Amino acid sequence: MASSRFYITTAIPYANGAPHIGHAYERIATDAIQRFMRLDGRDVLFVTGMDEHGQKMQQTAARDGITPRQLADRTAAQFERMGDVLNARADDIVRTTQERHYAASQEMWRRMAANGDIYLSKYPGWYSVRDEAFFDEAELTKGQDGKNYAPTGAPVEWVEEESYYFRLSAYQDKLLAYYRDHADFIVPDKYRNEIVAFVERGLTDLSISRSTFNWGVPVPGDDRHVMYVWVDALTNYITATGFPDADAPRAEYWPADVHVIGKDITRFHAIFWPAFLMSAGLPVPKQIVVHGFLFNRGEKMSKSVGNVIDPFTMAEHYGVDQMRYFFLREVPFGQDGNYSHEAIVMRINADLANDLGNLAQRSLSMIAKNCGGIVPTAGAFTDADKAMLAEADALAHKARAAMHDFALHTMLADIWRVVAEANRYFASEEPWRLTKTDPARRDTVLYVTAETLRNVAILAQPVVPTAAAKLLDLLGVSAEARAFAHVGAAGRLVAGAALPAPGPIFPRYVEAEEGGSAPAKP
């Protein structure tokens, strides 16, 4: 089924620095979406990458006494480990220094040039040789000698660097038409509005090459220039599909369905990227999905404030599923969010350990003790049973509706509403009292509870994959019966099936004693 393909990417982090919590958040969110789509039967390609070129890479590498290549390798390894640790591994990682990426970038360039959109001109401005950077006139200060100085204190001179330009101005109307015809191209609307307003004010042509350094993709036909880092970086998304080989195994995945990005880079993705693609005669991605930033107790993370939290430390301290659940449940997707130790512990204990973990434990251990460790046989369903099952069965539909808007937090709220209902159901049916009076009725209650847990676990897989898998194991659900298609009547537990011995799904978070050896609490 060709139409079932789903290609999703994260932004490609810059290899200049180690992974931080924002990278972890983006990877987790994107992974949850791609797992959702996979479980819903889509043929998914999930790609991330590493942006390894540019002047900053050269500078940082020089400072550390290594080559840019070594710096890129070091950072790429850190990000790869992050993907593993967060249980959010992509199908492919495009590094912009790879040969396949040079081929893709240079072909993009050639096509844009062939379309008449690239021309050579001068890039005028105040240039600091020491900083290897241009500065805006407003940033400069006059020295006592009457000369201009950069904010860094370095002298600047007026230069006109030769640069290739992209005719971005020619795409203003086409972009606006595209935004108009594709109302969901940029979500949430807030960012769409900003982009439309920006484009309506007018676009100027874009300098897309540099000749003051050489750590980049060479411009085809002019080795004195390397491509501007964003031209090369954005192209990674199409490199992954095998471009320019039209017969590549993944060629059909283009155009991408979703680029998940942070709000600071919307302009590059919503303006430059579609313009480049239009120029090259290639289809434009279907959606740019923008997420917000995470703040530590309302403060932006910064090294000087000392509130930077390492995602590896966090995962180790709280648990990977717990961290994934917290970020996706607590932060309305698309908005900025806050995290704090207290808030994370609250979610872990209240939602995961108490509401879901404990319900699974109490019901499954009753089955183990009273029903011989097999799925009990259900008798005739009461209205309460039917209502409980109907709520659980409705989850797939609700989750899809939420996911249509990438409202992961809403999806989780819907799932946990069913968990809360299941706790109420269990408490009011009091199966533990029925053992003496009506064991058949008890078995029915336990069956309905187990069925509810099965549906909950299936839907929770995208967010808490490990714990959900464990719960499904305990319910005796085979690996082939865990897709969303098995939610509801299509996948009911079969009475008599043997179940493994129950065990905890989500442990409670217990505050470590002062001076303990646990990882530093954020």
Added chain:
RNA sequence: GGCGGAGUAGCUCAGCUGGCUAGAGCAGAGGAAUCAUAAUCCUUGUGUCGGGGGUUCGAGUCCCUCCUCCGCUACCA
């Protein structure tokens, strides 16, 4: 300055195209139960829905205005 978001119970937030006594979760208080990870269930309070004005039979929900916070953007000098 312009555009766009946001301002709703202690905290985090829902409240679509205006309509019953404004909701949920968490936290707090009281109670029940004891199958379970001292978990669960029940009951319970509080809100000038940022301020003010207006439209309407009726407004968090529409209009005007003001205040505060945030984002994008522009500009003066």
